[in-house]
Amino acid sequence: MPSKLQNDYYLMRHALSIPNERGIIISWPENGKSLVNGLCKEGISQAQMAAKNCGLGSETIIYSSDFSSAMQTAQIIADAIGAANPIASTELGERNFGELEFESDKKYANVWHVDSTGREYGHGVENLVNVANRAIRLIEGIENLHRNKTILLVSHGDNLQAIQAVYQKIHPALDCTKIPFMANAEIRYLGHD
Numbered sequence: 001m002p003s004k005l006q007n008d009y010y011l012m013r014h015a016l017s018i019p020n021e022r023g024i025i026i027s028w029p030e031n032g033k034s035l036v037n038g039l040c041k042e043g044i045s046q047a048q049m050a051a052k053n054c055g056l057g058s059e060t061i062i063y064s065s066d067f068s069s070a071m072q073t074a075q076i077i078a079d080a081i082g083a084a085n086p087i088a089s090t091e092l093g094e095r096n097f098g099e100l101e102f103e104s105d106k107k108y109a110n111v112w113h114v115d116s117t118g119r120e121y122g123h124g125v126e127n128l129v130n131v132a133n134r135a136i137r138l139i140e141g142i143e144n145l146h147r148n149k150t151i152l153l154v155s156h157g158d159n160l161q162a163i164q165a166v167y168q169k170i171h172p173a174l175d176c177t178k179i180p181f182m183a184n185a186e187i188r189y190l191g192h193d
Contacts, residue, residue: 001136001166006147009139009190010056011163012077012154013182016043017069020184023105027097029090032067039072046185047073051080054187056152058082063138064154065092073185074154091138092155095131098124115173128173132162139163153190157182167191 019026021040064074066088074086114121162172164179
């Protein structure tokens with residue numbers, strides 16, 4: 001993460017998705033980009049309400065995970081505030097949960113427990129340091145492109161935890177439980193140094 005940010009950053013977790021509603025893990029890009037794994041009706045309403053209350057202006061530059069749940073959320077925000085279409089970013093894509101794809105989302109708790117010990121979960125699960133590094137690369141790129149802009153990053157729960165941890169100079173895996181988890185469609189100010 002750059003030592004001094006030149007832009008104002010807001011983070012947003014995607015609104016409630018069909019997989020969230022069904023309680024299943026979808027983390028592989030080929031599944032996450034499919035519209036069948038996009039927002040459910042409640043998620044659309046959540047995104048619309050967030051857009052109504054976000055206070056962001058039309059000059060906001062929106063970067064989004066390329067997963068359908070995040071892109072749909074970002075597009076609803078962009079349309080509501082009159083911003084340009086969201087920019088899809090693989091760096092903001094969901095943490096890959098490997099062999100846990102299509103499993104119950106109750107298995108997240110096991111992964112997070114192992115994360116907090118500093119060990120690798122295995123089974124193809126991407127570690128949070130890698131997730132954080134992807135996001136840092138994106139933010140560094142944004143910092144090179146823009147100055148004094150408002151940036152909204154739309155992504156997924158673990159990704160947003162990792163970004164906040166790095167910004168707060170704590171370990172993205174060992175210490176991420178110190179950061180309150182973001183709810184679906186929640187927008188949180190990250191900062192501007």
